[in-house]
Amino acid sequence: MATNNLSVLQALDSAKTQWYHAKAIVIAGMGFFTDAYDLFVISTVTKLLGRLYYQSDGKHPAKLPTNVNNAVIGVALVGTLLGQLVFGWLGDKLGRKKVYGITLVMMALCAICSGLSFGSSAKSVITTLCFFRFWLGFGIGGDYPLSATIMSEYANKSTRGAFIAAVFAMQGVGIIFAGFVSMTVSHFFLIANRAPSFNENHVLSVQPNADYAWRIVLMLGALPALLTYYWRIKMPETGRYTAVIEGNAKQAAADMGRVLDIEIQAEQDKLAAFKAKNDYPIWSQKFVERHGLHLIGTTTTWFLLDIAFYSQNLTQKDIFPVMHLTDKAEEVSALGEMFQISRAMLVVAMFGTFPGYWFTVAFIEKLGRFNIQLMGFFMMSIFMFIVGIKYEDLATEKNRYVFATLYGLTFFFANFGPNSTTFVLPAELFPTRVRSTCHALSAASGKAGAIVSAFAIQKYTVNGEKKKIRTAIIIMAVTNMLGFLFTFLVTETKGRSLEEISGEDGGKDTPEMEMNNREDSHVQES
Template structure:
């Protein structure tokens, strides 16, 4: 029996499992893989959540820690600018990080579909660790021999690539390992690491600042921080960023040694034997009388049979004539059966041999079968929610200070300024985000992904309109408490809404062969929205003195603009995302059922939008052909005549060839051309007769 401690602290595969699947048919192996994933125990599926979640925690920590660090960088390196980092540098740090994320999401999502999830999973975490250490070691060098901001920009861009890569990989791996009944909760738990990472960034800032408080004079301000003060601040910001490496290093070994996704190995790698064997070993089966060999196989190598409902066993139960497909001793050593429900089994049979990835299949699935609109919906919804989420989130210190103090002046002492920012962020941002994620974790399977997303978009639309419309009045009368409550509600409905569901749904709606790319594209559109928001808010100018420097004036107008995108996200969810997430018997759909795509094919290809795009395409082709003809008419006369003569000869030869084919067909005169094909005798190796010039001999074919 495997020790309980080893079940958690395993390095790669269970050394006690020595099962062989050579004699099992491919269809039975595939059913075993699905059955085994459905029967995973808590210690097995929770391990996947931990490994995926730790990386996501690190990513969120790295993204939002910069909010705490930028004020310190201004104090240390830009005293001539009043102790504030230049505006362009501040924006560049955020935009380059988010831009790198776009590259990582699409690039690693595609790579995960081509070369496998496992090969990419550890690689992106190595990039994140290396880039974080690079940020920590950035400096101006001796006597200004280097530029700290240049190094920060380079390493933050590389860090963004690693952060972006983790989005599709963590979601896809968690989704493909998860039992259907727990998939929503597992993906929610992984995404919940984002607000936890954000919370950790604020707590580490608070601890690091309090730990070195003696090095910061009580009267030190942004403009009079002495050498000792700057050295202390320099140490603090490097500790804040560097601590984010610790959880990543812990998770690195397990990411490098995790097995390939069984679904990927079976569907894309076309190797169900390897997938079943690795899964059998990785999920740590008990060794006493419960190995897969003793359960799945017997001496005769009988195929799996479906037990009829007349025998008293639930329809869809997979078993052998002697034993169920899989059983596992519990603590009382009594066998426990796991089985697929009938709809899940039918989906497994329908997806028995999914087509291999190819350009032809890609066009068929997304264009002709109409699944491109699902990808458009997931991408646009993510764009809509990330526009305000990162637009407000990555500017949170300035916005929160404005909301918290109103017309009152914030503290000017460095220590008080830092600690107040931390506490305000904890209360306004982290508290609401964690509450929202917790509600989603409880309600994800009861309400459904689509309903939660609709609910979130709706309430965010209402809240943005209310805050935007009442902000100036509340700000003038000192009603900051009401604004704080409304802002906390926004954070709740971000995570109990589209911020979580836009991460979950792309990991479920698409087939294994394209799941990584589709999730990466969807996430990249989200980060594109965050880049647009950063640039929009950074250089906004509404006129009448309302620009990025007057937060209390541009914030309400920006919230009203963001509310329009919440409405667009709501309408897109209602119109384009699949409505049904369960089977008629209320069991959740499996990944194999989602992989079948939309139930009615070809509707997208005949949709008015698609027809409009097709008309534009054909009009463009016709326009290019006309340009070609105009250019061709401008060519010299001799060249033009030569081309026309060649075209005329070709047409004459085609007419003669068709005539000879008709004659040969009537006579039934065929001969072998040596290539294994029966062709009319005049056309041996493409020749009409012996002269090979395409002309008929006298009397031939007549």
Template sequence: MVNKFLLRGLGFFNDAYDLQVVNVVNVILQHRYKKEYTADMKSNVSTAALIGAVLGQLVFGFLGDMYGRKNCMVATCTILILGGILTASAHTPTDEGTLWFLIIARGILGFGIGGEYPLAASSSSEDATSPADRNRRVSLTFSLQGVGFFTAGILSLIMVYALDETPTNLEIMWRVLFAFGILPALFIVYYRITAEETAVYKNMMADDVHMKKIRWSFIIKHYWRSILGTAGTWFLFDIVYYAQNLFTASILAVVGQKSTLHSVAVQNILVAVVALPGYYIACYFINRMGRKKIMLQGTTVMLIIFLVLGIWWAEIKTSSAGFIILFGLTLFFANFGPNMATFVLPTEMYPTAIRSTCHGFSAASGKAGAAIGSYGFSLWVNNESFGYRGTWFTFAGLCLLTIIITIFCIFDNNDEASVMDNQFKTLLDSEGDEVRKSFASVMETPAPAEYIENKA
């Protein structure tokens, strides 16, 4: 039997790999489809999975609260397999048609990818034995994103070194790289089918508290500040983070003297090596520092580095070593900062009954930002009046806005999940909402409604 960490984590590894591998595939497709692979087409290929992810996060976040984490995770895993097969086998009689087929297939894949976010986070947190254990479980699950990113880089490096850059070999490269992403989903789909639903979720369903009966107006009224915090910071941060990650290879291609597919693949691995430890340092400090402090310190360092890149870009871009260090550090402190924190915080800032929905909405806001960053990046850097310098300054401004929202809207919750769940039920009772009519009893020690008001 696969343990629960792999049950949730491998799906997230799958997601991260599929999102990141397009980084190098973008360069491969540029070499393979020279005329057809325009800046707009590159943006479409990169953005398709992100748009699908937005829809997947919204839909499966909501369905996860209505019908359970387990059932929905089986569905997302199935979509990952189908989307992966379509992506790797994309083909039409024309090159342009093949690229459009690829865009559609990536959108389907993204729908499954998006669903994994709220479901993996919610189910991981609900298996925890304490708040500290909850944060550790969720952060370790998320850390497999870094492993997925790194694996995508390693396999890309192997492919570009194993095969010459002929049209046939380039075709093999991108198809094999996409096909590999199917394997983790194939491995875990059976175990997800036979897995048990989380006990915390089953208890809430037994109390008849679920999204079928909870009004959106109630959620917005009592949790608007939390939603602004988790969704707003995720939206702003992901504009920066995914523009960086999905176009790392393209950025490295303009830095220094060498811009071959081989050199870009090597440099891409170097960046991943610098960035990967950030996930596990964040896991180590997730309870020692707290999620809010991790968010603030990581975003602040990113802000400073982007300002340095913007001010001294003319000098920095001539040194690939110097740029790789600075660029890698932005990714390191993203992982030891807002990238980790935005994923963990919704699991502690929302009660069980709406956790998956609110996490899904927050994650969807992030992927909406990622789609903006992904689609806009090529257009920004290719604009002579804006270019890379303007892009770095824009990233710095987005980091500043993220810091401001974090200060005023984010909080660490070190209470047991049952505390917030009881407070949620008390709020429903106190307002006489229809959703509370089915409850058989009143909480023995209800917490004051001010708790939610203060923290939300």
């Protein structure tokens, strides 16, 4: 087995875990906290938007037309996909650090502007909201490849997977806060509007000042981004980028020595030879031979995973009434409905979504990425097939807790499974020169799956019809089984240096070596 002979890379791989690693997790992780908050909080307010800006038929509360609902939710995902591609490419061309702060500025500014959406008609307000959420998504998109790449290039090889997974686990915290903030704000307005002149039992009316509620919820998404901006721009460029891509071993040694307790020799002559040997672009035959199947594996599994994962998260508001976790729209006031949706979202996130992320952090270096991803896809498929096949029986008042448990388990195994590992693997499998770009391509494929969810799967759930929801759940189960099969295109990466995995050290993974990596992963020690 080949090993790299550059001291800067060896020092980073063997560096003991120290304070700056934890600090980097928090700095990068707060970006993902913001990402998750901004992307998923919209589900808590779309019902309110429908009641505020559209007309009731006199019998049922007003709601967003299906195409408008899909646009409000999906436009940020389109922006995220494009942002991933642009910022991922820039991360390899200009450096991870140079574009890292820009993403936070965009996220903070567009979150505020989303809450200030203006217009004299429903159409103009929704159009303005969609415009700002597109650019919000564009900024969010940049966080995916940059955060993953930065964390992978800072970490040592024995804890790298856990550190990258910990960054991504902040997504779970963001989802919890999206539910908590929306629930708190709606509850505050419910209390404020309990005046004698207000008939809170009239569900077709909208409480006074309710228009402020959704705006406050969206604008609060800017806060975590603003709080971490200073620390993000103070992060030095990663030693791997400075050494391998810029070819400046002396600067890499100085930068890493400033934040990590390690000693690095410059070795400029050796670095020049290392750089020349690995100077091949992503469209080259050499890349295709070494990493073509890996890239197909990371893009397809992320695409298939996000069809199911975003369908679960973005359609919760429509499934909760069927699960009897919230009242039907006809039985609750506008802000009351927002409160109930947020509360149900918070409960599912606390007991299903959130634990799954941290199980991955705890076990990824023991079980390995490959095994966790296979297990997650398989278990998600099983639980979704059960829910889909037994849907008519489960969607009753008597079985609501069984339904909620099975539904929560699909979230748990999404996060103790492919939702975490599809983020980790592209940050480890590919060479330094194209690492950010390859992660961006993989993440963008995921967002393409999320867009399929927002614009296609949602049509089955938006009206709360049991047969259509059942169909959507079975579709999700099938996509998860396909994800299980495509996982065999990637290899186990735990316990190895980034250069050994990518072949930059002079070695190369053959199919036989990759099979051995998977079979032996349970005995490899961190």
